[in-house]
Amino acid sequence: MIHSTPFDTALVAHIRATARQLGFSQIGVSGVDLRSAEPGLLAWLERGFHGDMHYMTSHGLKRARPAELVPGTVSVITARMDYLPATAPDDWSAQELGRLQQSGEGIVSLYARGRDYHKVLRGRLQKLADAIVLQAGPLGYRVFTDSAPVLEAELAVRSGQGWRGKHTLVLNREAGSMFFLGEIYVDRALPESVPVQDHCGSCSACMDVCPTRAIVAPYRLDARRCISYLTIEHAGSIPLELRPLMGNHIYGCDDCQLVCPWNKFAKRATLPDFDGRAHLSGQGLCHLLDWTEAQFLQYTEGGPIRRIGHERWLRNVAVALGNALRNEPDSTLRQSMHDALQRRAAHESALVREHVQWALEQNTTLG
Structure with missing residues (x-):
């Protein structure tokens, strides 16, 4: 456990305030000891659930060892950014579910209808890191936005961003799951955030709705069956038995999020970057x-x-x-x-x- 100084506590408060100005919804801090997550990661990889995503194995256990991935790392600052478009109506989830019944319309996941989130988060995280340096002095750091072997969800959970839902996405009581995650690995010891409890209970809505039954058990996803994986990560021929189950999804899939009760609390994005483009919706x-x-x-x-x-x-x-x-x-x-x-x-x-x-x-x- 990290013993923080009053300056470190004040620094985290400054980071949170600056992050809000940059459009982030929440900031957390995690330690770097993720050893308890290693058995689950190894079991998932051994079952081949990662499919063609060979980068999942190329770095070995560095995914679960931040201090090996970036030597000198002592703490991980995690950031969350809401992406539900500002123009989304109150009944957005019902409308999106209804569009899935319009078989002649191509459905693109909500997050992909606007600007590339990698670019948005990377730029904002870099500005946040620059602000930390101005406040705290020289700092060794590295910014990540779903772009390297980082256990994003695990770090988010450990830093109090939410809990891991049965669909394996991170859920937040005040914001559902319609958000992006990013991290800043730093060589400075910061006070760690307090994790939150799991609030999925007996609900299995996400598992029940999955068209391809990719959620093979609570908290366990076989990516090879996931429509998001098939339409985005998979480069070859889509398995014959899965094609009829994909409906009118053409890039990604939001089904498990659309039926999640916690997404009634999903927050609108504060940045216009995630507003949907006309060419990618209703076509x-x-x-x-x-x-x-x-x-x-x-x-x-x-x-x-x-x-x-x-x-x-x-x-x-x-x-x-x-x-x-x-x-x-x-x-x-x-x-x-x-x-x-x-x-x-x-x-x-x-x-x-x-x-x-x-x-x-x-x-x-x-x-």
Whole structure:
């Protein structure tokens, strides 16, 4: 346990005040002894639940050992930033759930409709670190925003940001789970925050709603089945048995968060960076499949979607169109979907062609 000085306590108060000015919602401090998390991490990796995310294993246990990842680290400052768009209506979760029933519309996760959070948080965390140096003097530090082998959720929980929900995301009683996390590893001993209790109780809403049953047990996620993983991290062919379960999700999935009772307390973002872009919300799948690579790059500029590239974008949209074709009762709309897929049937990418062909095969009413 770190024994803090009055100056250290005052410094943390200063950090919190500065963080608020930068748009952060909460600041916490964790120690660096994460040994108790190592068995769970190793078991998760040994089961192969990380899928193609090989970076999860490339750094070994450094993920759970901050002082090895960044030598000299004594404390970790954790930061939380709400991202629910400021324009979100009071019944935002009900509206988002309703959009999942509109099979002809492509659904992008809420967090991905605005600016790339990596860029937003990294810049703000750097400004926060600069402010700490001005207040406290020379400081060894490193900023992280979901960009290195860091156990973000574990550090967030240990620093009082919330508790780990059964879907494995961090939950906060005052803010639900609609927030981003970031960290600053520092070589200065700071007073640690007090962790909070788990408040999930007997609720299993997140587990019950998951379309692909990726939450294989409470607090255990098989990423290989997660729609967010399949549409973002996975670079190859999407498993045949999972395609029909993906519905109209084309980038990420918010289902487990939309049904979580704690998200009735989700807070609106204070930064305009997370406001949704028109091209990424309420768009028909046929229109999205017709995007040229130039249009894809234009509409996703500065956002997180761009990193998957046009090829995987078309793969994802093709799967969603296949699911829409199978369920759409209107013959005119089915024909439009069929025609849109046919326009991509001879695409130069074998990956795109494969998923387009699968999608066409879901249309059992047209030749």
